Amino acid sequence: NAGVTQTPKFRVLKTGQSMTLLCAQDMNHEYMYWYRQDPGMGLRLIHYSVGEGTTAKGEVPDGYNVSRLKKQNFLLGLESAAPSQTSVYFCASSSGGLAADTQYFGPGTRLTVL
């Protein structure tokens, strides 16, 4: 089992460019999450999904869109990248959505927007 994988690992964009980050999990988990990690701020939730075909906003959704067309994949899109979106992006998944359900994280994507 690969667990949670993220593509790409690194990316450099120019302001205004667009890109899509792919998260894939092979654990048959219903719930998937996208976080961003910035120095001194911990992990902040961007968007999440409670099942195939559903998405919802987290703490910091502005400037991002997501889609969950297949249960195993969760895509994060940046339509017009801004320097403020320079961050490390983590995807996570969990089998259930209860408070005590563990989230399993991918290795992260380091994005720099110039």
Added chain:
Amino acid sequence: ILNVEQSPQSLHVQEGDSTNFTCSFPSSNFYALHWYRWETAKSPEALFVMTLNGDEKKKGRISATLNTKEGYSYLYIKGSQPEDSATYLCAFPFYNQGGKLIFGQGTELSVKP
């Protein structure tokens, strides 16, 4: 607004020292508290999920306690080793559905040989 605070922000100890750090969270509407360990260039990895007041969990030299009435959890590392160097994150669920977590800013532990 939910606030999850961790202290200290960073900690430098010598190999063999025992250490502890704190996670503070809202004491009302408690459902669970998560601890994660995050090594540089790796994925955050779950350490403990704590659900009951007075809970104590242990994994090797790492243990955690929980006080839901006063809203804090302690993480202890006994006899720190260089491989314990990592950022330790605690996370508090928004509520009991959707699995959304609010993370603290983390405690960065550095253990010198």
